Amino acid sequence: MKYSNPPIPEGINAPERHPMRAFLKHLLVLIALIVGALFLIQSCARTIAPYVPFSWEENLAPAEILAEAFHDADSSQDVRKKLQTLADRVAAEMHMPEEISITVHYSEESTVNAFATVGGNVIIFKGLLGKIRHEETLAALLAHEMAHIKHRDVTASVLSGLGTAVLSAFDTSGFVFERTAYLSLLSYSRQQEDAADHEAFRVLGNMYNDVSGAVELFDILEKALMENPAMAFELEFFSSHPDLKKRKAAALALAGKNGWKALEPQIQYFPWK
Amino acid sequence: MEALIYLIIFGGLLVLGFVIGRRTETKHYASIREREEKYRNIMIVQSKIPPDVGPCDTVFVSGAVVIGQDYFKAQFARIKKIFGGRITPYESLLERARREAVLRLKEEAARQNAQYVCNLKFGTSDIMSFQKQQATDGVEVIVTGTAIRVNG
Numbered sequence: 001m002k003y004s005n006p007p008i009p010e011g012i013n014a015p016e017r018h019p020m021r022a023f024l025k026h027l028l029v030l031i032a033l034i035v036g037a038l039f040l041i042q043s044c045a046r047t048i049a050p051y052v053p054f055s056w057e058e059n060l061a062p063a064e065i066l067a068e069a070f071h072d073a074d075s076s077q078d079v080r081k082k083l084q085t086l087a088d089r090v091a092a093e094m095h096m097p098e099e100i101s102i103t104v105h106y107s108e109e110s111t112v113n114a115f116a117t118v119g120g121n122v123i124i125f126k127g128l129l130g131k132i133r134h135e136e137t138l139a140a141l142l143a144h145e146m147a148h149i150k151h152r153d154v155t156a157s158v159l160s161g162l163g164t165a166v167l168s169a170f171d172t173s174g175f176v177f178e179r180t181a182y183l184s185l186l187s188y189s190r191q192q193e194d195a196a197d198h199e200a201f202r203v204l205g206n207m208y209n210d211v212s213g214a215v216e217l218f219d220i221l222e223k224a225l226m227e228n229p230a231m232a233f234e235l236e237f238f239s240s241h242p243d244l245k246k247r248k249a250a251a252l253a254l255a256g257k258n259g260w261k262a263l264e265p266q267i268q269y270f271p272w273k
Numbered sequence: 274m275e276a277l278i279y280l281i282i283f284g285g286l287l288v289l290g291f292v293i294g295r296r297t298e299t300k301h302y303a304s305i306r307e308r309e310e311k312y313r314n315i316m317i318v319q320s321k322i323p324p325d326v327g328p329c330d331t332v333f334v335s336g337a338v339v340i341g342q343d344y345f346k347a348q349f350a351r352i353k354k355i356f357g358g359r360i361t362p363y364e365s366l367l368e369r370a371r372r373e374a375v376l377r378l379k380e381e382a383a384r385q386n387a388q389y390v391c392n393l394k395f396g397t398s399d400i401m402s403f404q405k406q407q408a409t410d411g412v413e414v415i416v417t418g419t420a421i422r423v424n425g
Contacts, residue, residue, distance in 0.1 A: 003316045003324065003389075007371075008309065013366035020291055022361070023349045265280055 041163035134265030136213025147199035294343025336377030385421035
C-alpha cells in the first residue's frame with residue numbers, strides 16, 4: 001500500500017464568508033420577534049387590566065404597609081393630610097371610578113420624584129414637593145399620578161412584567177432580549193405618560209381654567225434633570241418619559257385648543273408649612 | 274442613559290471582536306497552511322495497526338491546543354442557538370483547533386524523527402465561562418497517536 005499526504009481542501013468545514021452580514025440578519029430577525037412578542041404581551045396586559053378588580057391591587061399593597069414604609073416622622077402626617085385633601089378634590093374632578101380610592105403618601109427623602117403604585121397609592125418625595133410653590137402645580141402632579149391609577153397603568157405594568165418574565169425564561173440570547181425588552185417597554189411607558197399628561201391637563205383646565213401648573217411642574221423637573229449631568233444628555237428613545245419640552249408644548253397646545261390660560265400659577269401653596 | 278452607554282459598549286466590543294477576531298483567524302490559518310506544508314513528509318495513517326514499513330520504533334505522541342472565541346463569534350453563536358441549525362461561528366473555531374492539534378502532534382513526531390503517525394484519537398472539550406453558562410469561551414482539542422520511526 002502506498003501512502004500519500006495531499007493538501008487539505010479548504011472551505012469545507014468552515015465556509016462562513018460574511019459572518020457580519022449573517023449576524024446582522026439573525027439579530028434583526030430576533031429583535032423583530034422580541035418586539036412582536038412584547039407588543040402582544042403589552043396589548044393583552046392593557047386589555048385585561050381594566051377587568052382586574054381594584055380590590056386585588058389593594059390587597060397587593062395595602063395602604064397601611066406603604067404608610068409605614070414612607071412616613072419618616074410624625075410631622076409628615078400634617079403634610080400628608082393636606083396632600084390627601086387636594087388629591088380628593090382632583091379625584092372628584094377626574095371622575096375617578098367608585099371602586100378606586102387614592103391614598104397619598106409623603107416621604108421625607110430628598111429624591112426629586114413622585115410615583116403611583118399598586119392599590120391606588122401615590123408617593124410624593126420631599127425633594128420634589130419642596131420645589132413646588134403653587135397649588136396648580138401640585139394639582140398637576142397629583143392629577144398626573146392619579147391618571148396612571150385611573151387608566152390602570154400600574155395593573156397593566158404588573159401584568160406585562162409577569163408576561164415578560166415568563167418570556168425571558170426561554171431566552172438564550174441573554175443581552176438581546178434584556179435590552180430589546182427594556183427599550184420596548186420604555187416606549188410603552190412613554191405612551192402611558194402622554195395619556196396621563198393629557199388627563200392632568202384636562203383636570204387643570206376644568207379646575208383652574210389654566211394649565212400653567214403643568215408647565216411650571218415640567219420646568220421644575222427640567223431644572224432638576226439639568227442638575228444631574230448624566231441625565232442632561234438623555235435621549236427620549238432611552239427614557240421612560242417623553243421629552244419635557246414636548247410635554248410643555250402639549251400642555252400649551254391643549255390650552256390653546258380649549259381656551260385655557262397658560263401664563264403663571266396664581267395660588268401660592270406650601271403644604272409642608 | 275445607561276441603556277445608551279450599554280449599547281455603545283456592546284457595539285464597540287462587537288466591532289472590536291469582529292475585526293481583531295477576523296485578523297487573528299486569518300493569521301492563524303496562514304500559519305496552519307505554512308506548517309502543514311512543512312510537515313507534509315510525516316504521514317498520518319488512520320489505522321490501529323501500524324503500516325507495514327519494516328523494522329521500526331514506535332513512540333506515543335500527542336498535540337493539544339486551547340483556542341478562545343472572540344466576542345463577536347460568541348454573541349453570534351448565542352443568537353444562532355435560538356434558531357437552531359448549524360452553529361457556523363463555532364465551525365472555524367473547531368477546524369482551527371483540530372488542525373493545530375494535529376500539527377503539534379506532527380511537530381512532536383518530527384522531533385522523534387518519525388515518518389508516520391497512526392491510530393489518531395481526538396478529544397474535544399468545551400471551555401465554558403462559569404458565569405455565563407450558555408456561552409462558549411473556547412475549545413480544547415487534544416489528539417494522540419503512535420509515531421513510527423522506520424529503522425535504517
